[in-house]
Amino acid sequence: MKGRVRTWCRYLPGYHALRMLWWWGKGGESRSLALLLLRRPRHLFQPYNTSTANRYPELFAFVRHQVADQPDSRLLSFGCARGEEIVSLRRLFGQAHIDGIDINRRNIAQARQRLAGDPSVRLHVAGDASVLPAASCDAVFALAVFRHGDLGGVKPAARCDRLIRFQDFEQVVTSLADSLRPGGLLCIRHANFLFSQTAVAQGFEPVLYQPACGSPVYGPDNLLMPSPAQVPVVFRKVPVQGG
Ligand SMILES: C[S@@+](CC[C@H](N)C(=O)[O-])C[C@H]1O[C@@H](n2cnc3c(N)ncnc32)[C@H](O)[C@@H]1O
Structure with missing residues (x-):
């Protein structure tokens, strides 16, 4: 109601x-x-910073199984809000280096307070992953970022480009893809767009599916499309042959 x-x-x-x-x-x-x-900074998607501890237990457990926890492993929490997601990842990855990126300066200031004392966490105010070296991450988490809370509800908006655009999604996920090492994992959950509809997705294979979360889905034309029942949520960057 x-x-x-x-x-x-x-x-x-x-x-x-x-x-x-x-x-x-x-x-x-x-x-x-x-x-x-x-x-309205360039590439702003979800402006609301709702987050909780261990919000994605199955997804996190899947990645933990695939990625070694060692000092030279590198994880990126993209859209890390006030650092809640980094705290959850740290519980699973005691040794890995973790970067957090958020477009909202105030979120990053709060995340810095929360994570002060962890020398293996670095936090950045940015709207994409170009602040990180190319091919450096083992796993990138972009969870509840590529959406906008005002699009859903009882009657989903017929088009999304008043608030967010597929073209921006494509640019930002391309920067996330560039930050991943060959074989690295890209995790996208609670999104209003499908990664599989971007050009860069050709270099990835889906490795984990989950039931769709009920968010409306918009196509490359920014128009509402039928939501699939299951969506891929973790993609592996396919190593280039001979590369
Ligand atoms: C709902 S929170 C998600 C927090 C956490 N990932 C989770 O799922 O619990 C969305 C976050 O994405 C951030 N955000 C939105 N667009 C962004 C962008 N282009 N680059 C980085 N952060 C962004 C917002 O500032 C907000 O903190």
């Missing part, structure tokens, strides 16, 4: 302006969200 009311409120004139004013007045985290939405 609450979700239905919120969905219909979105269509009322002035709803978004009022919501911004409300967030601004609340101060703190809400004001920082209002500022982020006003600034």
Whole structure:
């Protein structure tokens, strides 16, 4: 019922302006969200920083099984919010180096506080993975990033490009793909786009499927498309023959 009311409120004139004013007045985290939405940095996807500890236990366990935990292993939490995901990964990978990237400066400041004292974590404010050396990561996690919370609800929007665009998704996942070593794993979950519809996906093979999570799915034309029942969520970067 609450979700239905919120969905219909979105269509009322002035709803978004009022919501911004409300967030601004609340101060703190809400004001920082209002500022982020006003600034709309290039490649901003999900602006909300909802996260919890060990949010993806099966996916994390799968990756832990595939990737060795040693000091020269490197993981990337892309869209790491306030560092919750990095804390979960650290429980599984005691020795690996972990990078965290988030587009929201305030999130990274909070993640730095949370993870101070862990010398093998490095945090960056960025909207893609070009801040990392090419072919350096063993696993990249982009979980609940390539979506926008205002597209779903009771009646999904017919097109998404008012908020997020497939073309931006394609550019950013290409930078994530570049950051992976051959054989490395790319994890994408809770997304409004399908990685398989990007050109760079040709260099990857799906290795783990999970039931779709109910988020609406948009195609390369940014139009709503039927959601598949199962989606690939982990992709392996196929080593180039003779490379
Ligand atoms: C819902 S949180 C996901 C947190 C965590 N990955 C999880 O699943 O629990 C989405 C995060 O993505 C970040 N984000 C959105 N677009 C981004 C981009 N282009 N580059 C980096 N971070 C981005 C937001 O700032 C926010 O912290």
